Amino acid sequence: MSRSLALIVRYALLLIFAGNSMSTVAAEWARTAGVQLGSYFTDNVCLAPDDQQGKAVGTVTPNLALQGDGGRARISLRANVEYNTLGNSSLRCDNGGAGGNMANREAWIPRLDFVSSLDLIDNWLFLEADAFAARNPINPFAAGGDENINGLANTNITYQWGAGARIQHGFSEGWDFLLRYNYSEQYNTQDIGIGDNQEDLVTLDAGMAPEASRFALRVAAQYREIQFDAQRGQPEFSNRLSRAELRSFFALTDSFSLTASAGEEDNIFTSDSEEIDGSFWDVGVRWVPNARVSMGAGYGERFFGDAPRFDISYRHKRSQLTAAYVRDVQFPRNLRTEDDNFNPEDPLDTGVGVVPGDSVNGAGVPTFVGNSPILNEQFTLRYSFFTQRTDFSLSGRESLQTRTSDGRKGDFRTVTGAISRRLSRATRVYVRLRWQNNEATSAVDGLELAQDLEVWQFTSGLSRQLTPKSSVGLQYRYSDQTSDINRNNFVEQRIGVTYSYNF
Numbered sequence: 001m002s003r004s005l006a007l008i009v010r011y012a013l014l015l016i017f018a019g020n021s022m023s024t025v026a027a028e029w030a031r032t033a034g035v036q037l038g039s040y041f042t043d044n045v046c047l048a049p050d051d052q053q054g055k056a057v058g059t060v061t062p063n064l065a066l067q068g069d070g071g072r073a074r075i076s077l078r079a080n081v082e083y084n085t086l087g088n089s090s091l092r093c094d095n096g097g098a099g100g101n102m103a104n105r106e107a108w109i110p111r112l113d114f115v116s117s118l119d120l121i122d123n124w125l126f127l128e129a130d131a132f133a134a135r136n137p138i139n140p141f142a143a144g145g146d147e148n149i150n151g152l153a154n155t156n157i158t159y160q161w162g163a164g165a166r167i168q169h170g171f172s173e174g175w176d177f178l179l180r181y182n183y184s185e186q187y188n189t190q191d192i193g194i195g196d197n198q199e200d201l202v203t204l205d206a207g208m209a210p211e212a213s214r215f216a217l218r219v220a221a222q223y224r225e226i227q228f229d230a231q232r233g234q235p236e237f238s239n240r241l242s243r244a245e246l247r248s249f250f251a252l253t254d255s256f257s258l259t260a261s262a263g264e265e266d267n268i269f270t271s272d273s274e275e276i277d278g279s280f281w282d283v284g285v286r287w288v289p290n291a292r293v294s295m296g297a298g299y300g301e302r303f304f305g306d307a308p309r310f311d312i313s314y315r316h317k318r319s320q321l322t323a324a325y326v327r328d329v330q331f332p333r334n335l336r337t338e339d340d341n342f343n344p345e346d347p348l349d350t351g352v353g354v355v356p357g358d359s360v361n362g363a364g365v366p367t368f369v370g371n372s373p374i375l376n377e378q379f380t381l382r383y384s385f386f387t388q389r390t391d392f393s394l395s396g397r398e399s400l401q402t403r404t405s406d407g408r409k410g411d412f413r414t415v416t417g418a419i420s421r422r423l424s425r426a427t428r429v430y431v432r433l434r435w436q437n438n439e440a441t442s443a444v445d446g447l448e449l450a451q452d453l454e455v456w457q458f459t460s461g462l463s464r465q466l467t468p469k470s471s472v473g474l475q476y477r478y479s480d481q482t483s484d485i486n487r488n489n490f491v492e493q494r495i496g497v498t499y500s501y502n503f
Contacts, residue, residue: 040496046093072119093151105153140366156190174212356463372405410440
């Protein structure tokens with residue numbers, strides 16, 4: 001109870017800070033607010049391979065999205081909280097879930113993205129605050145981790161808040177300077193294998209502005225330290241990633257440039273390898289022919305080996321494409337809060353692949369239980385196309401992870417495609433197909449042990465506008481999950497109705 005109260009107080013202070021910031025200046029506001037009432041029936045609430053139980057569940061979901069942009073302050077907020085009647089029910093599922101005492105069924109499922117900044121000293125000193133809350137799976141190789149409401153309770157809820165300041169200034173001679181400090185605290189409802197932590201992050205980036213001349217030199221540094229609280233079976237400990245580098249930029253033409261960097265890393269974390277830091281280098285190219293197209297690629301070497309990268313961004317009036325590949329060391333705390341569907345520039349946008357009637361969506365990349373740093377080789381793809389009556393979206397991600405503490409490997413892949421069609425001014429129909437595959441291997445006494453989980457999920461439905469402020473929806477969903485562990489196999493059918501009202 002005390003932890004929940006502390007979280008509410010911290011988030012309230014963040015919102016008060018942002019609200020006061022915006023009230024001191026003339027700001028442009030964009031906002032939406034509403035509530036969704038829902039009910040669905042599932043024929044397999046425990047996601048069991050046999051002896052399926054049917055159950056009806058009710059939900060209430062208030063929501064708010066807000067964007068304010070003033071002369072010296074900015075705020076971006078998207079918040080939902082879903083209450084479900086299953087969380088506090090007497091339902092008992094005997095087929096496992098996350099496993100043993102890791103079950104964690106919740107009646108309240110929050111979803112919060114919040115960022116804000118205040119220009120305290122004009123173009124010199126800025127104050128910043130942010131907050132995050134979302135569900136994510138506890139065990140990505142067990143059933144029930146990819147949705148809010150089921151009997152297995154294989155979900156963790158991550159709460160995170162942060163505050164800091166940055167000194168940033170551009171000089172007339174074509175030089176600029178950035179020094180930023182951010183402190184954040186993260187709380188997880190699952191304290192076994194995940195737990196709570198605090199992070200200190202310092203970033204420095206200074207030198208010649210690349211856009212001011214054909215050749216530019218810059219110095220950059222970053223210090224990141226995370227302190228993990230003690231939990232059952234694990235004492236308090238900390239990890240650190242720090243680096244300093246020299247960067248150079250050379251513009252061959254107005255649209256094509258070369259980049260190069262070199263530096264040193266000084267890290268402290270648990271690893272089965274003696275190589276955890278040292279010298280690194282990177283060379284690359286970037287091509288920006290116009291404001292709609294940007295492409296970059298590079299190759300380098302770090303303490304873990306090859307470090308290739310590329311990114312592509314293309315925007316058209318009716319379509320958008322982004323793709324990226326990177327190989328880097330990340331902390332699980334950051335993987336669990338990664339969110340591609342929140343755009344601070346447009347918090348009113350629900351994101352790619354979200355359809356009417358959905359439960360509050362989660363966030364994060366599936367990862368191992370534990371806090372060991374992860375060598376993450378990740379590819380992401382997002383494409384969207386829309387016309388006056390039809391919307392289409394496709395998103396995909398592959399995250400090939402290696403846990404540094406023991407070398408265990410996991411391959412997490414997800415592809416989602418959705419299409420919706422407006423039949424009339426008031427009625428829209430949609431179809432969505434999602435495929436997910438989580439696979440991991442580990443060596444025990446010389447034997448390779450594998451975990452493999454595959455999910456196919458089909459969703460279809462319709463929504464109809466009743467009034468300018470209200471709508472109803474009908475949704476059907478079919479899920480088929482197969483695993484090399486029998487208790488994680490299941491088939492589920494679900495049908496639901498929703499009523500939404502915007503204030």
